[in-house]
Amino acid sequence: MNDTQAPGGPADGTKRPDSSRRSERSRRAIYDAALALVAELGYGRTTIEGIAARAGVGKQTIYRWWPSKAAVLMEAFLDLADQAAGxxxxxxxxxxxxxxxxxxxxxxxxxxxxxxxxxxxxxxxxxxxxxxxxxxxxxxxxxxxxxxxxxxxxxxxxxxxxxxxxxxxxxxxxxxxxxxxxxxxxxxxxxxxxxxxxxxxxxxxxxxxxxxxxxx
Amino acid sequence: MNDTQAPGGPADGTKRPDSSRRSERSRRAIYDAALALVAELGYGRTTIEGIAARAGVGKQTIYRWWPSKAAVLMEAFLDLADQAAGxxxxxxxxxxxxxxxxxxxxxxxxxxxxxxxxxxxxxxxxxxxxxxxxxxxxxxxxxxxxxxxxxxxxxxxxxxxxxxxxxxxxxxxxxxxxxxxxxxxxxxxxxxxxxxxxxxxxxxxxxxxxxxxxxx
Structure with a gap:
């Protein structure tokens, strides 16, 4: 993950609350899309492009936050595990x-x-x-x-x-x-x-x- | 497997010994090719055509003995397990x-x-x-x-x-x-x-x- 623009809110604190809420919504949509696609298509056929399309975000949004497909999926799973545990x-x-x-x-x-x-x-x-x-x-x-x-x-x-x-x-x-x-x-x-x-x-x-x- | 032409030898007993030895050689070559390909390419990208090419047999030879890719692989594994156990x-x-x-x-x-x-x-x-x-x-x-x-x-x-x-x-x-x-x-x-x-x-x-x- 790019730590200068972490999902869940920008680190510099200068953005308006609206932007932060939008980020949170996008992050959640990206996780959901990633988990749904990997379940439907398998890991090999899941792509960043596919996740972006399903989540309704531009693929640059994903690339800005995560370096790779594996990184997105791993965080989506961590989030899922947190939810399951909570x-x-x-x-x-x-x-x-x-x-x-x-x-x-x-x-x-x-x-x-x-x-x-x-x-x-x-x-x-x-x-x-x-x-x-x-x-x-x-x-x-x-x-x-x-x-x-x-x-x-x-x-x-x-x-x-x-x-x-x-x-x-x-x-x-x-x-x-x-x-x-x-x-x-x-x-x-x-x-x-x-x-x-x-x-x-x-x-x-x-x-x-x-x-x-x-x-x- | 097609039980009228089982690998390892024809059931009707009319073929010459040479043919039986050729069958056994082909069967072994097909198993080896199947195991090698699935290890190299994964299950999804392993095909009957690929196995036939690697084994140096026609793909009809494989289709005559096994109904599907899964069936070939399963027998190749059974054979491998038998060898390992023996x-x-x-x-x-x-x-x-x-x-x-x-x-x-x-x-x-x-x-x-x-x-x-x-x-x-x-x-x-x-x-x-x-x-x-x-x-x-x-x-x-x-x-x-x-x-x-x-x-x-x-x-x-x-x-x-x-x-x-x-x-x-x-x-x-x-x-x-x-x-x-x-x-x-x-x-x-x-x-x-x-x-x-x-x-x-x-x-x-x-x-x-x-x-x-x-x-x-």
Whole structure:
């Protein structure tokens, strides 16, 4: 993004409020158009020109704010994720619930993630971006760095707090523990092996925390 | 596949051996060409014509044996998976090692899967097919049914044997238990979150079997 003319309002503060409102409206229209097009056409056939036409803005408006198609889409996704997180899950700013009950907190977050993944507004563009990241290492790295990792870090922080409370085995690698929880969710969603349900989320939390082997 | 003229040899048995050898050579060349092209161009830009040209056969040869591009590719992958499984892992026909030591058997299989996923010959075409399956539900369903599920069923069978030996908690859903093991592997591979190593495979087996919470 060009930081002298960031979306959401000019940095120099000299423009009238009308201009700022127009910018905000354009930014939102561009995000919506980008997400809709990538869902309809796939990543490869989505173009800056197409986004501009669908959003009803000139393509120079887009080029002024973002250096590339990937950059527009990544911010559209960040915005979508922010909206999704600020919606019904109830943990936008705190990042992750921490009630002291690790299993309950994980079930809440994994169930909310299931709902998000099953939401058609979110699903089609996220599939398109994930698919492209799988074959394009550079885009994939951006996807992980900007979208996935920040959310995985919230899990890691919650596990650290659990460890401090004596609720984790000694020596557990938190990053791997997070993948044990979110990996099976993503696997079932991406590959559509079986329906992605709250029951599945609950079972994953149970199995990951208690293990598959009998306690003796 | 057209079952009256299956690759690998005509069904009527009237052709000379030379013809059968030529068929086998053509079949192999078509698989290799299909896998190479999908790795280079992606699924979308790979065509029957392109595969025929690369394999040095007429495109009618391909159409005689397979109804579609997806069908050729799926068989090329099945063949690749058979070769990979018959290679260094040592469990081609038995399906899955069963030494009585569940953790050791799972570590062996997950490490072999890591090696397979990190093998460039396997990696590029598999990524291309997985990416396409993520955005194309019909192809995705074929991918799961023909390639993924048969391999997941081998895990399920091994877990059943472990249950019979009293090595699993009561009431564990074997299908979900399998996803707890392979989901994080696929997640890390597909999204390239972190390097896919034997150590990661070992940790997954340990965490999945023993759980993350302390034993009290």
């Amino acid at each position: 919606g019904d899950t109830g943990f936008p700013d705190t990042g992750f619930p921490d009630t002291g009950d690790l299993a309950a907190d994980l079930r809440l977050v994994l169930r909310a993630t299931v709902d998000e993944m099953n939401n058609p507004v979110y699903e089609a563009p996220t599939r398109a971006l994930a698919a492209e990241g799988i074959v394009d290492p550079e885009l994939g790295a951006q996807f992980v760095e900007k979208l996935l990792d920040p959310s995985l870090q919230l899990y890691v922080r919650r596990l650290r707090s659990a460890e401090a409370a004596g609720q984790l085995r000694a020596g557990i690698d938190h990053r791997i523990a997070v993948e044990l929880l979110v990996g099976p969710l993503a696997h079932r969603w991406l590959l559509r092996t079986l329906p992605l349900t709250h029951e599945y989320a609950d079972a994953l939390v149970d199995y990951a925390l208690a293990g598959l082997a009998p306690r003796d | 290679g260094d892992t040592g469990f081609p026909d038995t399906g899955f090692p069963d030494t009585g030591d569940l953790a050791a058997d799972l570590r062996l299989v997950l490490r072999a899967t890591v090696d397979e996923m990190n093998n460039p010959v396997y990696e590029a075409p598999t990524r291309a097919l997985a990416a396409e399956g993520i955005v194309d539900p019909e192809l995705g369903a074929q991918f799961v049914e023909k390639l993924l599920d048969p391999s997941l069923q081998l895990y399920v069978r091994r877990l059943r044997s472990a249950e019979a030996a009293g090595q699993l908690r009561a009431g564990i859903d074997h299908r979900i238990a399998v996803e707890l093991l392979v989901g994080p592997l696929a997640h890390r591979w597909l999204l390239r979150t972190l390097p896919l190593t034997h150590e990661y495979a070992d940790a997954l087996v340990d965490y999945a079997l023993a759980g993350l919470a302390p034993r009290d």
